[in-house]
Amino acid sequence: MKVHGLPVKRQKWSSDFGEWFRDILINAEIMDYRYPIKGSGVWMPYGFKIRKNVLQIIRDLLDNSGHSETLFPLLIPETSLAQESAHVKSFEGECFWVTHGGYDPLKVRYALRPTSETVIAPMLKLWIRSHADLPKKLYQVVNVFRYETKATRPIIRMREVEPFKEAHTCHTSAEEAEQQVNEAIKLYKQFFDDIGIPYVVSRRPDWDKFAGALYTIAFDLLCPDGRALQIGTVHNLGQNFAKAFGITYETMDGSQEYIWTTSYGISGRGIAAVLIAHGDDNGIVLPPKIAPTQVAIVPVPYKGKEEEVNQACADVATKLKEANYRVELDMRGDLTPGNKFYYWELRGVPIRIEIGPRDLANGVVTIVRRDSLKKQTWKMDDVVCAVKRFAEEITRDLRTNAAAWMKERVYRVNSLGEAKTLLKRRAGIVEVAWCGKEDCGHSLEEAVEARLLGFPEDTTEKVDGKCLVCGESANNIVRLAQAY
Amino acid sequence: MKVHGLPVKRQKWSSDFGEWFRDILINAEIMDYRYPIKGSGVWMPYGFKIRKNVLQIIRDLLDNSGHSETLFPLLIPETSLAQESAHVKSFEGECFWVTHGGYDPLKVRYALRPTSETVIAPMLKLWIRSHADLPKKLYQVVNVFRYETKATRPIIRMREVEPFKEAHTCHTSAEEAEQQVNEAIKLYKQFFDDIGIPYVVSRRPDWDKFAGALYTIAFDLLCPDGRALQIGTVHNLGQNFAKAFGITYETMDGSQEYIWTTSYGISGRGIAAVLIAHGDDNGIVLPPKIAPTQVAIVPVPYKGKEEEVNQACADVATKLKEANYRVELDMRGDLTPGNKFYYWELRGVPIRIEIGPRDLANGVVTIVRRDSLKKQTWKMDDVVCAVKRFAEEITRDLRTNAAAWMKERVYRVNSLGEAKTLLKRRAGIVEVAWCGKEDCGHSLEEAVEARLLGFPEDTTEKVDGKCLVCGESANNIVRLAQAY
Numbered sequence: 012m013k014v015h016g017l018p019v020k021r022q023k024w025s026s027d028f029g030e031w032f033r034d035i036l037i038n039a040e041i042m043d044y045r046y047p048i049k050g051s052g053v054w055m056p057y058g059f060k061i062r063k064n065v066l067q068i069i070r071d072l073l074d075n076s077g078h079s080e081t082l083f084p085l086l087i088p089e090t091s092l093a094q095e096s097a098h099v100k101s102f103e104g105e106c107f108w109v110t111h112g113g114y115d116p117l118k119v120r121y122a123l124r125p126t127s128e129t130v131i132a133p134m135l136k137l138w139i140r141s142h143a144d145l146p147k148k149l150y151q152v153v154n155v156f157r158y159e160t161k162a163t164r165p166i167i168r169m170r171e172v173e174p175f176k177e178a179h180t181c182h183t184s185a186e187e188a189e190q191q192v193n194e195a196i197k198l199y200k201q202f203f204d205d206i207g208i209p210y211v212v213s214r215r216p217d218w219d220k221f222a223g224a225l226y227t228i229a230f231d232l233l234c235p236d237g238r239a240l241q242i243g244t245v246h247n248l249g250q251n252f253a254k255a256f257g258i259t260y261e262t263m264d265g266s267q268e269y270i271w272t273t274s275y276g277i278s279g280r281g282i283a284a285v286l287i288a289h290g291d292d293n294g295i296v297l298p299p300k301i302a303p304t305q306v307a308i309v310p311v312p313y314k315g316k317e318e319e320v321n322q323a324c325a326d327v328a329t330k331l332k333e334a335n336y337r338v339e340l341d342m343r344g345d346l347t348p349g350n351k352f353y354y355w356e357l358r359g360v361p362i363r364i365e366i367g368p369r370d371l372a373n374g375v376v377t378i379v380r381r382d383s384l385k386k387q388t389w390k391m392d393d394v395v396c397a398v399k400r401f402a403e404e405i406t407r408d409l410r411t412n413a414a415a416w417m418k419e420r421v422y423r424v425n426s427l428g429e430a431k432t433l434l435k436r437r438a439g440i441v442e443v444a445w446c447g448k449e450d451c452g453h454s455l456e457e458a459v460e461a462r463l464l465g466f467p468e469d470t471t472e473k474v475d476g477k478c479l480v481c482g483e484s485a486n487n488i489v490r491l492a493q494a495y
Numbered sequence: 496m497k498v499h500g501l502p503v504k505r506q507k508w509s510s511d512f513g514e515w516f517r518d519i520l521i522n523a524e525i526m527d528y529r530y531p532i533k534g535s536g537v538w539m540p541y542g543f544k545i546r547k548n549v550l551q552i553i554r555d556l557l558d559n560s561g562h563s564e565t566l567f568p569l570l571i572p573e574t575s576l577a578q579e580s581a582h583v584k585s586f587e588g589e590c591f592w593v594t595h596g597g598y599d600p601l602k603v604r605y606a607l608r609p610t611s612e613t614v615i616a617p618m619l620k621l622w623i624r625s626h627a628d629l630p631k632k633l634y635q636v637v638n639v640f641r642y643e644t645k646a647t648r649p650i651i652r653m654r655e656v657e658p659f660k661e662a663h664t665c666h667t668s669a670e671e672a673e674q675q676v677n678e679a680i681k682l683y684k685q686f687f688d689d690i691g692i693p694y695v696v697s698r699r700p701d702w703d704k705f706a707g708a709l710y711t712i713a714f715d716l717l718c719p720d721g722r723a724l725q726i727g728t729v730h731n732l733g734q735n736f737a738k739a740f741g742i743t744y745e746t747m748d749g750s751q752e753y754i755w756t757t758s759y760g761i762s763g764r765g766i767a768a769v770l771i772a773h774g775d776d777n778g779i780v781l782p783p784k785i786a787p788t789q790v791a792i793v794p795v796p797y798k799g800k801e802e803e804v805n806q807a808c809a810d811v812a813t814k815l816k817e818a819n820y821r822v823e824l825d826m827r828g829d830l831t832p833g834n835k836f837y838y839w840e841l842r843g844v845p846i847r848i849e850i851g852p853r854d855l856a857n858g859v860v861t862i863v864r865r866d867s868l869k870k871q872t873w874k875m876d877d878v879v880c881a882v883k884r885f886a887e888e889i890t891r892d893l894r895t896n897a898a899a900w901m902k903e904r905v906y907r908v909n910s911l912g913e914a915k916t917l918l919k920r921r922a923g924i925v926e927v928a929w930c931g932k933e934d935c936g937h938s939l940e941e942a943v944e945a946r947l948l949g950f951p952e953d954t955t956e957k958v959d960g961k962c963l964v965c966g967e968s969a970n971n972i973v974r975l976a977q978a979y
Contacts, residue, residue, distance in 0.1 A: 045621055046614075048570050048605065053618055056563035056633070063564075079540035080547075084655050085569075085607075085638060086532050086591075107570075108595040109607065112642035112654075113588040121532065123569075123593065130530075134537055137529055149540070154569060158596035170596075171568050 028236035029164070035286065036165050039295055039358050050163035050170025057358060060303035062174065065282050066152060068205055068301070069176050072198045078148040078178060083130045085153070086121040091129045095255035098129065101222030107156045107170075123156035128223065128248070128274060131179050132256035139270060141261040142183055146191070150178035155278075166283040167240065167495055177276040183260065188247055188271035192228065195245045195275040196468070199230060202277070203242070206298050207410035208232060208284045209417040210242065211440060213465035213490050216452050221274075225249040228468050231492070232284050233417045237437025239464060239492035242284045245275040286359075288413040289382070294357035296381050298409055299402040304339045306331055306398055307355040311348045311367035323366050327376060327394050334395045356381060361405050362398055382409055423488075427458050427479050430491065434461040437493050442467075444476030445489035451480035455491070464490040512720035513648070519770065520649050523779055523842050534647035534654025541842060544787035546658065549766050550636060552689055552785070553660055556682045562632040562662060567614045569637070570605040575613045579739035582613065585706030591640045591654075607640035612707065612732070612758060615663050616740035623754060625745040626667055630675070634662035639762075650767040651724065651979055661760040667744065672731055672755035676712065679729045679759040680952070683714060686761070687726070690782050691894035692716060692768045693901040694726065695924060697949035697974050700936050705758075709733040712952050715976070716768050717901045721921025723948060723976035726768045729759040770843075772897040773866070778841035780865050782893055783886040788823045790815055790882055791839040795832045795851035807850050811860060811878050818879045840865060845889050846882055866893055907972075911942050911963050914975065918945040921977050926951075928960030929973040935964035939975070948974040 036042045041058030054062055070080065086109060093099045106122040124130055131149070138144065154173035163169060178195065182188045196212060203210050210230040220227040221244065230243035253259070253269040262268050289296040299305050308331075310317075310324045321342065328340040339360075341351050348365070355363055365377040375388040378397055382405050389397040420439025424430050430441045441459070445451060456463050458480070467488055478485040520526045525542030538546055554564065570593060577583045590606040608614055615633070622628065638657035647653060662679065666672045680696065687694050694714040704711040705728065714727035737743070737753040746752050773780040783789050792815075794801075794808045805826065812824040823844075825835050832849070839847055849861040859872040862881055866889050873881040904923025908914050914925045925943070929935060940947050942964070951972055962969040 043618060043621070045618070046568050047572050047575060047617055048568060051568035051570060053568065054566035056565055059564050059566060062566075080543050081540055082538035082543060082546075082657060084530050084532060084535035084537065086535060086655065088531050091531060104597040106597065107593045107605075109591050110594045111592040113590065113644070115642075121591075133531055134527060134529070137527070158599075160597070171570065173566065 028234060031290070032167075032283075032287065033165055035290060035295055035357075041286070041295075042165055044165040048170070050159060050168075052165050052169065052171075052173075054173070057303060061285075061297065061301060062279075062282055064301035064303065065206065065285065066174060066176065069202055069277060069281070070152075072202055073148075073150050073178060076148075076194065076198060077146075078150050078180075081149045081151050082153070083127055083134070083151060085124055087124055087130055088119045088121060090119055091133060092122050094129060094132070095223045095252055097251070098223035098255075102126075105157050105159075107158055124153070125155055125157050126175075126274075126276070127151070127153070127155075127177055127179065128252055128272075129256075132252050132258060135181060135270070135272075136256055136258045139181060139258060139260050142263055145181055145183045145260060145270065146187060147181040148178065148191075149180070150176060152176045164495075166279045169279070172278050174282075175276060175278045176281075177274060180273045181258075182271045182273075183262070183268070185249070185271055188249070188273050191273045192245055192247050192275075195273065196228060199243045199245070199275070199277065202281070203230065203284070204410065206285050206301060207406065207413055208242070208281075208288045209410075209414040211421070211464070211467065211490060212469040214468050215465040216463050216489075217449060218452075219463070219465070221246040221248075223248060223251050223255075225251070229465065231440075231464055231490075231494075232288060233420055233439055233492070234287055234495070237420070237439055237493060239440060239462070239494045240280060240284070240287070241495070242280045243275070243277045246273060248272040248274060289409050290359075293353075293384075295359035296409065297359035297361055298406050299361045300406065302359065302361050303337060304355070304358070304360045305337045305402065306339070306362045306364060307351075307360045308338065308340045308364045308366070309348055309351045309355070310342070311365050311370075313368040316368040316371070319371055320366055320368060323371055323391070324364075327364060327366065327391065330395055331398060334398075336398060352379075356384075362401050364394070364398075380405055382412075425476070425479075427455075430461075430479070431459040434459050434491060434493060440464070440490050440492045442488045442490050443479050444474050444485040445487055446478035446481055446483045446485045447487055448478075448481065451478055452489075454480045455489070459491055461491045462494040464492055464494070466490075512718060515774070516651075516767075516771065517649060519774060519779055519841075525770070525779075526649055528649040532654070534643060534652075536649050536653065536655075536657075538657070541787060545769075545781065545785060546763075546766055548785035548787065549690065549769065550658060550660065553686055553761060553765070554636075556686055557634050557662060560632075560678065560682060561630075562634050562664075565633045565635050566637070567611055567618070567635060569608055571608055571614055572603045572605055574603055575617060576606050578613060578616070579707045579736055581735070582707035582739075586610075589641050589643075591642055608637070609639055609641050610659075610758075610760070611635070611637070611639075611661055611663065612736055612756075613740075616736050616742060619665060619754070619756075620740055620742045623665060623742060623744050626747055629665055629667050629744060629754065630671060631665040632662065632675075633664070634660060636660045648979075650763045653763070656762050658766075659760060659762045660765075661758060664757045665742075666755040666757075667746070667752070669733070669755055672733070672757050675757045676729050676731050676759075679757065680712060683727045683729070683759070683761065686765070687714065687768070688894065690769050690785055691890065691897055692726070692765075692772045693894075693898040695905070695948070695951065695974060696953040698952050699949040700947050700973075701933060702936075703947070703949070705730040705732075707732060707735050707739075709735070713949065715924075715948055715978075716772060717904055717923055717976070718771055718979070721904070721923055721977060723924060723946070723978045724764060724768070724771070725978070726764045727759070727761045730757060732756040732758060773893050774843075777837075777868075779843035780893065781843035781845055782890050783845045784890065786843065786845050787821065788839070788842070788844045789821045789886065790823070790846045790848060791835075791844045792822065792824045792848045792850070793832055793835045793839070794826070795849050795854075797852040800852040800855070803855055804850055804852060807855055807875070808848075811848060811850065811875065814879055815882060818882075820882060836863075840868075846885050848878070848882075864889055866896075909960065909963075911939075914945075914963070915943045918943050918975060918977060924948070924974050924976045926972045926974050927963050928958050928969040929971055930962035930965055930967045930969045931971055932962075932965070935962055936973070938964045939973070943975055945975045946978040948976055948978070950974075
């Protein structure tokens with residue numbers, strides 16, 4: 012149950028952030044990564060609850076914006092995967108392949124879905140007849156599989172990626188597909204804002220877009236080690252998949268037209284992001300909305316006062332439960348109050364309430380915020396109001412602090428040397444001017460030894476600069492970072 | 496959108512029950528079975544909602560009885576699967592095998608989980624140290640895979656079985672494991688009772704138990720075609736998996752002891768059962784608790800009265816939503832009221848409310864029960880009370896009628912000839928006396944050309960009979976049926 016001794020200041024995490032993350036997952040009982048297959052993990056009971064609460068936010072956002080949840084098969088016949096040429100080229104080397112059923116070799120081998128465009132397309136072809144069937148907005152929450160050759164990391168780079176929330180939409184026009192991309196970006200912003208995760212939104216360069224897409228827009232979080240983590244992507248697929256699978260609809264005037272499609276996804280990284288953006292030396296820190304336990308109540312008994320203290324704790328627990336908070340009353344007899352504090356801090360429970368004999372005598376409770384670890388005493392009668400207020404403050408402060416931390420680490424520079432130095436020491440995200448030519452982009456990545464995240468989609472700012480590679484005048488900013 | 500013309504009386508379904516079931520799944524937009532891989536289906540939006548509501552009942556039952564939800568990997572290294580000898584022998588010919596990652600052959604091939612005992616065992620070995628870690632009660636809702644060589648059927652016999660709710664528990668003694676089996680049976684009874692599904696509970700004969708179990712207890716539903724459908728199983732695994740995987744715990748007195756385990760599962764058949772047990776010629780019939788839409792409100796407008804009628808419908812919808820009912824106000828302009836009635840009946844919506852000008856004039860609504868199709872008028876002011884009452888009545892009547900139908904089809908007979916005749920015409924479940932010897936059991940199955948479901952576990956009744964095969968005196972009843 013040891014949490015590795017990291018300095019509390021987040022900017023000092025970089026040296027052993029990876030170790031912190033691996034340890035916290037098992038110590039806080041989120042994911043056990045010791046399964047005999049590399050890149051597969053087990054969502055443990057506590058982690059499963061966090062996962063469920065995070066997914067519920069996404070589900071609510073999608074359900075309330077006209078998306079319908081569905082569930083499509085896992086297996087893809089190789090013949091389907093191969094129908095969109097750019098898609099298969101990118102994915103065939105990354106798929107796990109099923110070749111046998113029992114003792115029989117299969118006639119056509121099956122890929123474990125790496126993503127579901129080619130699973131859904133043959134069904135869309137059956138379902139879509141006319142403009143009246145459009146738009147269609149579907150999503151599913153599933154596992155997907157990538158035969159990663161890079162080093163795997165729990166949640167962040169898995170071979171069995173679980174969960175993967177993928178939405179797939181169909182439209183009658185390019186404009187409508189474009190609007191859907193914008194809606195998806197808006198929904199994802201709401202989701203990340205809701206759990207306090209900061210991000211930059213960038214249009215990926217052409218060579219880094221999703222295979223089969225017209226373009227890809229991605230959300231990146233800066234991790235404490237100065238590396239960018241892609242936490243969500245939105246793809247405009249144009250008519251590529253529609254043409255590959257022959258998905259047409261009858262227009263108002265009776266002609267047949269290919270549909271336009273989009274897809275967008277958030278994986279388990281959306282859960283990892285919460286742990287990464289808010290965690291500290293003592294463990295994870297959960298925004299109240301997704302915390303399986305929002306309030307932990309710990310009696311601090313004193314000889315002869317056990318009964319009164321325990322009763323007061325039980326009363327407070329009852330009050331908070333009646334007010335619909337998720338409460339744990341920690342009456343374990345084999346742990347000291349100190350052990351219990353440690354236990355709940357590690358697990359990121361946003362609010363802890365302690366009641367000891369002195370609190371009891373004064374008619375107060377001691378409330379401790381997990382994010383700041385600050386203690387305050389409150390009148391016992393006002394405990395529900397206090398919890399409401401603290402929950403709001405924690406939600407706000409987690410978001411504000413994480414955003415401020417990340418914002419400080421976005422640098423605008425004018426020279427390759429400066430960019431390279433910042434990126435080499437993983438200072439954060441570096442913005443430079445770029446002419447937009449693919450050659451210069453590749454040269455840029457090579458020169459600074461980092462990844463091009465793409466053009467900002469979250470600002471319309473133009474610069475009056477020069478491309479750092481070819482020297483031509485450049486209006487566009489482009490972002491670079493070391494990336495996971 | 497055509498529902499095949501079946502006679503309304505359920506006992507006459509047998510000839511085309513299979514066709515009815517296939518058609519209803521796609522017509523009511525539950526599952527689309529036309530995916531390019533045989534035995535894989537797509538849960539469509541409406542079906543997904545039914546699936547979710549059914550699963551929620553199971554989840555609540557398990558969560559409230561000390562089970563924790565988790566999520567384990569899909570892939571099983573062949574070396575793990577092979578650790579329990581009876582288990583691998585039964586499953587290796589039924590597994591889908593992953594042999595390649597990208598272009599590389601895997602060193603050890605992976606099975607797609609056919610069930611998760613051998614996935615969970617290596618983790619239990621890591622998690623369980625002492626008696627303080629026990630009991631442990633975990634479950635997950637996942638997809639499992641069986642390379643079925645029999646004809647596949649939507650939901651009922653899939654190659655990708657989805658969902659599969661599987662629980663896995665660990666205990667310190669044989670008695671505790673036995674108690675857990677009893678708890679599981681109790682929970683499953685509650686689940687099936689809750690959605691009105693009748694069943695018999697039987698201890699499977701030894702040759703038909705789960706591979707690796709001491710014994711298996713199964714729930715069977717009788718389908719309208721007279722065949723038994725296994726809808727849930729509970730296995731006492733004894734110490735078989737513990738010994739195979741070396742899972743021990745330290746007892747109170749410091750010695751090491753193997754744990755005892757159980758597992759129990761309900762698949763998508765738990766959802767199919769609702770459709771099968773309650774459906775009729777007009778479509779499916781859903782118990783209110785799991786109906787995605789509990790009340791459909793259809794205006795029956797009359798020229799010049801459209802506005803008032805629509806307003807009255809909207810008011811009733813608001814009232815019912817405020818009372819937390821799931822309501823659809825069907826204002827579609829391109830469908831006649833008759834089309835709408837048909838639409839909601841097909842989808843099994845338990846209560847339909849119609850409001851026409853005459854209802855309006857009388858201050859009443861017309862309420863139609865989906866199960867009986869009976870109409871009644873009620874004061875508009877009392878509509879919430881009426882819906883509450885009808886929902887309760889429908890829940891009760893669905894259960895009562897389905898149970899009565901099945902009970903009538905359980906026959907107790909004294910001769911092989913009689914048994915054979917009943918089973919040949921798929922009259923239902925046949926109970927006979929059996930000495931209990933395996934040889935006689937096999938002979939019995941052969942003689943009557945049916946499957947031995949096993950000994951009743953839902954009655955302690957003993958008979959004073961003779962085994963129909965060897966003629967020896969027999970106190971035990973055994974059940975036989977044509978089975979899916």
